[in-house]
Amino acid sequence: MSFDRNKLTLHIVVGMVAGLIVGGVLNLIGNEGWIAVVFTDGIFHVVGQAFLRSLQLLVVPLVFVSLVCGSAALDDVRKVGRIGLKTVGLYMITTAIAVSFALGAALVVQPGSGFDLPTDVEFRASEAPPLTAIIIDLFPSNPIQAMASGNMLQVIVFSILVGLALVLSGDPGKRVLGLFRDLNEVVMKIVTIVMMLAPYGVFALLARTFAREGFGAIAPLAKYFVLVLVVLLFHGFVTYPGLLALLARLNPVRFLRNVRTVHAFAFSTASSNATLPVSLETAERRMGIDNSVASFTIPLGATVNMDGTAIMQGVATVFIAGAYGIQLSVTDLGMVVVTATLASIGTAGVPGVGLIMLAMVLKQVGLPEAGIGLIVGVDRLLDMVRTAVNVTGDLVVSCIVAKSEGQLDEHTFNADSDDPGN
Template sequence: MNLTRNVLIAMVLAVLLGSLAHVALANPELNETLRYVLKQVLAEGVFDVIGQIFIASLKVMVVPLVFVSLVCGVCHLKDQSSLGMLSLKTIVLYLLTTGLAITLALFLANLLDPGVGASIETQGNYVPPEARSLKDVLVDIFPTNPIKAMAEGKMLQVIVFAVLIGIAIGQAGKAGERIGAAFNHWNEVLMKLVTLMMQLAPFGVFALLFSIFASKGLGTIGDLALYMLTVIMALLLHALVMYPLLLKTLTGLSPLIFLRKLRNVQLFAFSTASSNATIPVTLRAVEQRLGVNNRVASFAVPLGATINMDGTAIMQGVATVFIAQAFQLQLDMMDYMLVVLTAMLASVGTAGVPGVGLVTLAMVLDQAGLPAEGIGLILGVDRILDMIRTAVNVTGDAMVSVVVANSEGGLDKDQFNDPAAGVEKA
């Protein structure tokens, strides 16, 4: 059975059935027994448990997979001095795509004016989170306790520690070769574990999305419809036009093959709304489906899940214009430049977990002189948009991995072009 098809079917069924359950639960005349079954037994019971177990099963592999894979990639570098150039290329490309993403979002938002004439109220007593300073973000990249960093899932700290260990193994002679070989074996075992987990994906995706849509429905439409449309349009343009254009320009490879091989990853990202939870699936696809060498993929993918927030930047750009228009406040060119710069910096060190875009949006609004309480305007529909923008984020992670690998001579183009590459045989 085709995994992509099964996941897609599960996703569509979950959205439809979950939305119907939400409508039924909103009906005051619904039989109390049926209400109890739909809400307590199914949405908040069986399916929620299965969905949470699915997410936990993905997350449990993230830290060991990133650590082991990155150590393997670094320790086997013939010239470890090239790690600096690889890192620089990766970071510059991620920041470039983020800058392009938010610029596109600001352009579309000013073109469509989603907040003009909006008469909506903030949802609840929203208290904006305290924004972290750039100094704190930079200091927090370097671990003082690597075990604690792994336990708390602080991916930048895990990446830094893994790079240091990889460099040390690569320079430790015979002892390093033995340890490096052991890490290779662990990497193969963890990749196999990812493959096994993917076979259960349709069930996990269905359970997760059914619970979400039974609880939230399709979100608050009406005054937010144009806002949602603007965000979705910007996300699709960035994922289906900007990324393919960059890929074709910088590598000459086929964007259609690239997008076709990423379908599973995008579906996983959509269903989990977490770049970090999708890391195992992204890493497997980038290495085995797209032909990216482990030394590039093991660095670019986890780093991208942490600092590459193109989808989030798009939401922040549109939300900034929407909130300004809703509160009838004017933004000038300097404000827009500050929004672009702040959104790019805010993405560094941000955890790839659901809803994190709302945290960094507070920082962006503060720089633009807008009330952070305006975030309450978009809370009702953010969960659905978060799922879409996470799919865009992981697409960007894969695209940058392929481009960097191509420039570093670490891309197997035959494997990239082979439609059967990385497909598990029955």
């Protein structure tokens, strides 16, 4: 089974635009009564969730099988450590850059100044686990349970262990590795099938989101919303391409063309994990990144790389401080950068991670957590853009690491998307 990527991307974009329009119209005419029952909570909900679950069902098998193959392809154990250090280091650097840009822009614009603070704002964030618990939780006591619960960091650790064991097992390991490579091809074929259904799923997801949320929620927080959006777009279309050109000497325009389909998936699902199958497929077959690198950097990035969320934290911190009339010191701003950067790694895998991370940052600088309630209304809309930025960062870091390791095929990276075999 084959498909034209250009046509698929076009169809997904059409589905996105149609979903925005249909959802917006339903919201304007009143998303209630039979309209909500039949469309918003009926057809759109069923189709959207079916598509989302089709993506989610692929995440664990794809990561496990692909990462076992990738780890086994690294015949030197030291390569795993070297790639890991480069990947985590780059993810933390891009996050620090993201939150610094966000703070700088927010301090100039002052989105919270003159804000009419509601008196009934309330928000309670889930408690973030301590650092010791996070480190211990990296290591699975039951790998089957880790896969069933979708604990991706534990799945990654177990997959790497299995891959290294295959390398050290000689001929038996080679025979089992052959099975995993065949399984990898089968799983990637399922990804292709799901991608062909994407335009319908994307339409349903966006139609339901905008039918429920509408554009009216943006008005009271327009200054905050637009500022976060501008910084997100700057980071996605200027910072990342700049790093790619500087560190990997790769064409940023070609990269952005290659990543179009991933952007569409990320925007519509608002989930890095749900987009992971498409990101991996794009990394290997469009970017030319070897499986030994992509199978490690992409799943890890989907779990811990949160540049988009860090941008939201930077702007939201200044916004909430301004709304409450609290002045942040230079030391406070520095703590925001450090806390947000470390939190992007530390709170990986925690439900509601974006708001938990923001609560941690606010607590660190002495701001009331209840201020998060001010921005919850528009957070869903911004979350879609944040996710697109996050997955872009995953692919940029993957390209840089792969190029530094000599594991990137530049012919594939620079090929037209409709070239045979790509």
